[in-house]
Amino acid sequence: MRPDTAPTQTVTRLAEYQPPAWWVEEVHLTFDLQPQAALVTAKIGFRRNAERPGAPLRLDGRKLTLRGCAVDGAPVTPELDDEGLTYAGDLPDRFTWTCETEIDPQANTELEGLYLSKGMYCTQCEAEGFRKITYYPDRPDVMAPFTVRIVAPKSVPVLLSNGNPGATGALSAETHFAEWHDPHPKPAYLFALVAGDLVSHDAAFATASGRPVDLKVWVRPGDEDKCAYAMDSLIRSMRWDEATHGREYDLDIFQIVAVDDFNMGAMENKGLNIFNSKYVLASPETATDRDYELIESIVAHEYFHNWTGNRITCRDWFQLCLKEGLTVFRDQCFSADERSEPVQRIQDVKALRARQFREDQGPLAHPVRPEEYIEINNFYTATVYEKGAEVIRMLRLLVGAEGYRKALDLYFDRHDGQACTIEQFRTCFEDACGIDLGQFSRWWHQAGTPVVTVQDAWEDGTYTLTLAQTTPPTPGQVEKAPMVIPCEVGLLLPDGREAVPSRLLEVTEVEQSFAFEGLAARPTASLFRGFSAPVVVSREIDETDLALLLGSDTDPFNRWEAGRQYAQRILFDLLAGADTVPEAWSAACQALLVDDTLDPAFRALALDLPGEDELAGEIAANGGQADPDAIHAALTSLRETLAERLEGDLATTYDAMQVPGPYSPDAQSAGKRALRGRCLGLMMAGSAGADRAQTLFAQADNMTDQLSGLVALVHHAAAGWEEALAAFHRQWQADPLVLDKWFSLQATNPRPGAVARVIALTHHADFDWKNPNRFRSVVAAFAMGNPTGFHMASGAGYDLLADWLIRLDPVNPQTAARVAGCFETWRRYNPARQAKMRAEIDRILATPALSRNTAEILSRIVGT
DSSP, X not given: OOOOSOOOOOXXXXXXXXXXXXXXXXXXXXXXXXXXXXXXXXXXXEEEOTTSTTOOEEEEOOSOEEEEEEXXXXXXXXXXXXXXXXXXXXXXSEEEEEEEEEEOGGGOTTOOEEEEETTEEEEEOTTXXXXXXXOBOOSTTOOXXXXXXXXXXXXSOEEEESSEEEEEXXXXXXEEEEEEEEEEEEOGGGOOEEXXXXXXEEEEEEOTTOOEEEEEEEEOTTOGGGOHHHHHHHHHHHHHHHXXXXXXXXXXXXXXXXXXXXXXXXXXXXXXXEEEGGGTOOOTTTOOHHHHHHHHHHHHHHHHTTTBTTTBEESSGGGHHHHHHHHHHHHHXXXXXXXXXXXXHHHHHHHIIIIIIHHHTSTTOOOSSOSEESOGGGGOSHIIIIIHHHHHHHHXXXXXXXXXXXXXXXXXXXXXXXXXXXXXXXXXXXXXXXXXXXXXXXXXXXXXXXXXXXXXXXXXXXXXXXXXEEOOOBTTBOOOOOOOEEEEEEEEOTXXXXXXXXXXXXXXXXXXXXXXOXXXXXXXXXXXXXXXXXXXXXXXXXXXXXHHHHHHXXXXXXXXXXXXXXXXXXXXXXXXXXXXXXXXXXXXXXXHHHOTTSOHHHHHHHTOOOOHHHHHHHHHHTTOOBOHHHHHHHHHHHHHHHHHHTHHHHHHHHHHTOXXXXXXXXXXXXXXXXXXXXXXXXXXXXXXXHHHHHHHHHHOSSHHHHHHHHHHHHHTTOTTHHXXXXXXXXXXXXXXXXXXXXXXXXXXXOSSOHHHHHHHHHTSTTOOTTSHHHHIIIIIHHHHHOHHHHTOTTSHXXXXXXXXXXXXXXXXXXXXXXXXXXXXXXXXXXXXXXXXXXHHHHHHHTSTTOXXXXXXXXXXXXXX
8 A cells, every 4th residue: 555656747836726625623643653664643633625615635645654544433445646645435524534654764765754863763844744754735724733642662762743742651661652732733844753862952031021931952962062052042033033023932842953864954843943963063163153153043044934934834835935035034134133234244145146146047047936846845945045035125125124024013913823925925015014016026926137237427416327127038937027126326426435325226117217416526336235136237337436335335245246346357357368467456455454443254255256156157147158277277366366465464464363262153253263264265375374274273272263274274285284184084083064074175175186086085984975964065065166176177077976966866856956956057168068067967867767856957957
């Protein structure tokens, strides 16, 4: 009774949505946990949907062994297929369905449903993992309260599920049980279970109204000393959400569990968040400043989902951006408040351009709310998350902070406990703020990054700014209508004074002009301040104006942006054959470097040159073919020039940024270490950094400095790099998360011989390719973070990636499909590289029984 054929490649379309034929009123689950034969007994109360009378009972299920089922206690025999079961017999309007299934957690390498991670039982149910646990209407609009009973051997001492704890006790000398009840109706994708040998880091919390909440972070024994920052981040997140949005937590307990084998970063299951251990575990010796930032951000993100995702969830998976875009924006605001708003904004935009702009420019482009999918796991994308957050940010900019809060309050009050759509969210803003968002809603429905072309004119004290918008065609969407584009603009006079402070322009037509009168001199426009819209700006601007913006703009983001554009222009000149670098640019960099009035973290970002993939994307967007080797050579030359011209100031700043005293992950200390690391990287491009790198590595009392020194040594093949690499491995070989860093820094080493090094790493005794973190630290890090190695002219990098995707796909199709996205830029490069990449894509697609996850991604990449 266990169908085992490959799933069909069916297309799910938003236009074909129908409400379920049967609603669920309550769910009772009993788990009898055994590694190879876990039994799940489901007792589910169903109620007929009056809008769909006569429909049979259809339940989703995959890779389950059905032991039996009954309706109101009477055994029934449903019809089974690859994707579930159907019972077409007579059914009353209300009935209780009982079903027993058997699953094999130990054999579940896909890490979806119920599986084992180093002896610990764990679940991952978003998006469609619950159907691998029991037969159920596994869709987000079916919501019900869950009661769970877990039975397990006493060798599995901790038994956790969603909601509030209930009865516990021994059943025999060998077994025990625990019960949990979640009173809040939830879809099955938010169900969670964890059972294993765990210890907890505990804290107490009182909500704003005075209700006590127990907080627990569960980890494996031995990791107890690495939980404090995750707990601190959780408490600060809870306080922030109360103060900023008036949202209190609603259960008696909130729990986080760190899991070593996890496809995602984390999961917001109601009251029991399951995390990839890399986003929980941190100590000064083992975690970098960036690790601490990510822990803070991701803990906040998953907690904020309690209201934007759990209490109000998605009607269907096409509405994924309703919970993810909104929650990403909320966690970005939290991080900005906790750290530095300008630095946070720059980091968010860098990530958006690196991942989401790349999606929009290629064959994987799709709207923030897609119209169809084959495999929903393939739409957990930067477009849904990061661009979805930009849409919310623009909405707040247009209605103002007060209107935004008023609209969200209405959304929470009106739709609490419901599964909703983007249209319902939009209506709350229209009703609360008295606006029409019909045109604005195109941001959810149209794919692609708008290009805004800028023209300006100056006459008799009047400056006229003309903005024209166009959105390039994307797969399935050739014609694009004008968007609502908020452009925050200020005007600077030639002496750097601000002639016109920030003003919000709304571009709603294909072309619009805006006049500024009564000016004493021709100004320079500071456009899209704070990156007020996710657009590409096409603008003729000379180096004088770029230098003015870089040196004098009151908007920190646009100061950074001007420096980025200036450096990019120089790099394009070098690629075109120029042999000199303007002194004005390096002088501007020097001024930023030594300006102690600026946040060190901002200075570090301002000195970071554009990346190789970023430059390749710009070249392709302008109709050219990117040459990875030439791009790498140009960047290397520019770094060497900057290092030579700033040698003394780099050394002085490096020494000045040393942080005395015990390590702290606070923003100020982290900013100093970031600037110190940037200085070291530039000095290594010259001839002055090797000794400092060796000293930093040898004397570091924290992972940020130790890894910074090691990367500098290894990536520049400085004296002693091999000994340092071996010493790092000896020191940290028992810590999987630190060992991931050791693998990754070698996989991203841009020096010649990258493919051979990566092949050697995949044969290393510590390379466990079935662990997603370890696979990503080697294969994905190479393909995503080592452009010159991955795109080597022989095609060996493409062949290496294809070999591993073919091997990984039957074991973990989710991870394989995500890494397969590295091929999405194949059309950027010369015909020879294109042919080699296309051949490897075709080889993967020809693999027998290729998962629909990977097949869909690669088919979209090649346009089939």
